[in-house]
Amino acid sequence: MLRRDIFQVLADPTRRAIILLLATQPMTPNAIADHFDITRQAVSKHIRLMTESELLNQNQKGREIYYHLQTEKMEEIEKWLDQFRELVAKRFEQLDQVLATLKQKKNEKDSLI
Amino acid sequence: MLRRDIFQVLADPTRRAIILLLATQPMTPNAIADHFDITRQAVSKHIRLMTESELLNQNQKGREIYYHLQTEKMEEIEKWLDQFRELVAKRFEQLDQVLATLKQKKNEKDSLI
DNA sequence: TTTATTTGCAACCGAATGGTTTCTTGTCTT
């Protein structure tokens, strides 16, 4: 199945590098391609996927197209991570509860001695 | 190219769901598969990838195998995001600097009037 | 108005992905 989301974008190391590149300033496809050992067209395909995932916006200046990051899109990862952290925290709460119960049981037992 | 890292794991929605499932408690492949509309074997393949990515550990109890999350592995995402956020912050610093320079220029001009 | 530059698109290719079905192995149950 064709998946076009931020997680899909992050899955490729070249795309992660492109994200870091564009984090500081907008760049043209040619400028981006200069940083890698792949053809400009390959970079173009990465750009297309990233645009379809709404992570990139374009800004045409003459024949050049400057691509810039839609940084809000990155928040989706944060949101997912928050969800994850919350569940992990809940697990530890349960663990704490178990420990507390054990402690209580132990005290009850002690009092019976 | 075969990539076996946490970003690759996150790329698939079923695997993300498995992560959230295992965030609260360890589970067997069968138990995990019950939550999805795919075969146990398909789940098994997801588990294998996640184990190879060092995100899952196993704990055999008789004929059952409980898989549990290696939560530290998730920190790699956080680390990458930190990197990203730092670069974005730098961009805004530069912008602030530009604005400050403009303001200074304006003041100099004003003083010439 | 040619010519060069920047970009995107299409077709192709080998490898990886996500699923299936079938089979084997190991461990409980009875």
Add this chain to the structure above:
DNA sequence: AAGACAAGAAACCATTCGGTTGCAAATAAA
């Protein structure tokens, strides 16, 4: 000891991925 259950492995399949080369369109520069 025999049958049921849990899990992994292998072979297969259609689709996607990440790359390539070649080409067309638009804009800039000569």
